[in-house]
Amino acid sequence: MGHQVIIFDFSVIRGLWETRVKKNKERQRKEKERLEKSSLEKIKQEWNFILECRKKGIPQSKYLKNGFVDTDKKILDTYGKASQLQKRHPLSDEAHKERNKFIFQLSGEQWKELPDSLKEQVYLKEWHICNTLIQTIPAYIGLFKDLRVLELSKNQINHLPVEIGCLKNLKVLNVSFNNLKSVPPELGDCENLEKLDLSGNMEITELPFELSNLKQVTVVDVSANKFHSIPICVLRMSNLQWLDISSNNLKDLPEDIDRLDQLQTLLLQKNKLTYLPRALVNMPKLSLLVVSGDDLVEIPTAVCESTTGLKFVSLKDSPVETIVCEDTEEIIESEREREQFEKEFMKAYIEDLKERDSTPSYTTKVLLSLQL
Numbered sequence: 001m002g003h004q005v006i007i008f009d010f011s012v013i014r015g016l017w018e019t020r021v022k023k024n025k026e027r028q029r030k031e032k033e034r035l036e037k038s039s040l041e042k043i044k045q046e047w048n049f050i051l052e053c054r055k056k057g058i059p060q061s062k063y064l065k066n067g068f069v070d071t072d073k074k075i076l077d078t079y080g081k082a083s084q085l086q087k088r089h090p091l092s093d094e095a096h097k098e099r100n101k102f103i104f105q106l107s108g109e110q111w112k113e114l115p116d117s118l119k120e121q122v123y124l125k126e127w128h129i130c131n132t133l134i135q136t137i138p139a140y141i142g143l144f145k146d147l148r149v150l151e152l153s154k155n156q157i158n159h160l161p162v163e164i165g166c167l168k169n170l171k172v173l174n175v176s177f178n179n180l181k182s183v184p185p186e187l188g189d190c191e192n193l194e195k196l197d198l199s200g201n202m203e204i205t206e207l208p209f210e211l212s213n214l215k216q217v218t219v220v221d222v223s224a225n226k227f228h229s230i231p232i233c234v235l236r237m238s239n240l241q242w243l244d245i246s247s248n249n250l251k252d253l254p255e256d257i258d259r260l261d262q263l264q265t266l267l268l269q270k271n272k273l274t275y276l277p278r279a280l281v282n283m284p285k286l287s288l289l290v291v292s293g294d295d296l297v298e299i300p301t302a303v304c305e306s307t308t309g310l311k312f313v314s315l316k317d318s319p320v321e322t323i324v325c326e327d328t329e330e331i332i333e334s335e336r337e338r339e340q341f342e343k344e345f346m347k348a349y350i351e352d353l354k355e356r357d358s359t360p361s362y363t364t365k366v367l368l369s370l371q372l
Contacts (some may be wrong), residue, residue, distance in 0.1 A: 045071065051348050052076060102146075107131045114138060122146075130154045135179075142166035153177055153197075165189035176200045176221070177336055185210040188233075195219040199244065200339050202226070212236035223247050223267070224339040235259055246270050246290070246346075247339060258282040266290070267346065269315050276300060286310055288350065311353060 046069040053063050056076060063070050102125040104118065111132040119140045126149040135156045141147075142163030149172045157178040164170075165186030170193055177200035187193075188210030196217055198204060204225040211233035219242040220234055227248040234243065235254060242265045250271035258279040265288045266280075273291065275298035280286065289303070292315035304312055 047345060047348065050352070051344055054348055054351070102126065103128065105129075109133050119143070125149070127151060132156075137161055137164075139163045145169065148172070150174070160184055160187070162186045168192065171195065173197070177340065180204055183207055183211070187211060188213040190214065191216065193217055197221040198225070199223040199343065200225075200336055202335065207231040207233050209233050215239060218242065220244070223343065224336075230254055230257070238262065241265070241285075243267070247342075253277050253280075255279055261285065264288070265350070269293075269346075270342075274298065276303060278302065288353070289313065290315065290346070 049063070049069060049071045053076065058075065063075050102123065104121065104124050104126065105128045106114070107128075107130050109132060111134055113134060113136075114129075119138070122143045123146060124144055125146050127144075127147065128149070128151045130151065131154045133156050135158055137152070137157060137160060139161045140163075141161060142165075144167065147167050147170055150167070150170060151172070151174045153174050153176045155178050157175060157180065159180065160175065160183060162184045163186075164173075164184065165188070167190055170190045172195045173187075173190070173193060174195070174197040176197045180198065180201040181203045183198065183204070185208035188208065191213060193214050194216050196214070196219070199221045200223070202224060204222065205227060207222070209232060211231075214233075215238055217237045218239055220237065220240060221242075221244040222231075222234075223244045224247040227245060227250065229250060230243075230245060230253065234240070235256065237260075239262055240260055241262055243260070243263060244265075244267040246267045247270040250268065250273055252273065253268075253276065255277050256279065257277060261283060262285055263283055264285050266286060267290045269290050269292035271291075271293065272295055273293060274295050276291070276296070278300045280289065281300065281302040287309055288311050290313045296314075303310070
């Protein structure tokens with residue numbers, strides 16, 4: 001008996017698949033329309049409105065009524081300018097002029113290096129340099145003994161000079177969203193530092209042990225980098241109150257994390273954590289813990305049912321579509337922009353939690369889905 005040969009009518013098969021494709025596209029269209037009308041879209045619009053209000057300095061009472069967000073654009077026009085003027089001019093003009101003598105400000109992509117005249121102004125107390133193409137900070141920064149604030153965000157800085165350790169009076173160092181891959185150990189000599197922001201550099205994997213000397217630091221932000229664990233030096237910052245190590249590669253937390261007994265806010269979202277240690281329960285001042293990710297399968301019951309007033313927030317991650325392009329720098333820039341947006345979002349969300357009139361005494365668990 002010969003073999004049976006089955007002959008397919010390909011026109012029929014093609015017609016069948018075309019019908020299925022049409023049905024699938026119709027389902028996608030209806031789903032898109034449903035999402036546009038859904039509460040998730042409304043929540044996204046409200047958050048964008050809240051972010052805009054905060055940027056303009058508009059008080060929460062102006063746009064929050066009976067617990068609901070009033071997204072009337074007139075609020076932005078009416079209160080935005082007035083609020084900014086009040087914030088910008090709390091002092092007299094004379095006092096502002098006197099203060100501005102000690103502040104150096106620079107911004108704009110036309111700047112690729114610092115002006116030569118800067119090295120002569122060693123009496124300055126603050127540097128505010130942002131959104132430039134500057135790649136290096138000169139060694140003469142060590143001459144600015146009175147420097148209190150060093151704001152260097154959103155530039156192209158790829159390293160910090162060792163002379164930064166000479167800034168004994170420095171209180172704020174912000175080098176966020178630059179191109180740093182490491183931090184000099186000499187930074188540990190800035191014994192009066194209170195705030196350290198290294199977020200958004202994308203490539204930092206470790207901090208030098210010498211930073212353990214920074215006993216006055218209350219805020220550390222190392223989000224959007226490549227840390228695989230919380231640096232040992234951070235665990236030795238005895239006065240730390242705020243730690244943001246979100247958007248890194250953490251797989252676990254140290255069992256002795258409770259040595260940070262002054263910590264109030266711990267942001268861990270967008271990592272690769274699979275469990276949370278029970279030691280978190282032993283942190284008496286911890287009031288806000290934020291995590292996320294499908295990998296997190298083990299959470300101590302004591303954390304979820306804390307009676308200490310801890311707010312436990314679990315953010316449900318949504319996949320962000322990656323645009324494939326040949327230029328790696330373009331991919332990195334898009335990641336930076338996304339991280340900046342997410343940081344603004346989280347900042348507004350946390351401030352909203354703190355400003356609520358009636359804060360629940362029990363632990364609050366919130367699930368959010370945010371598509372960027």
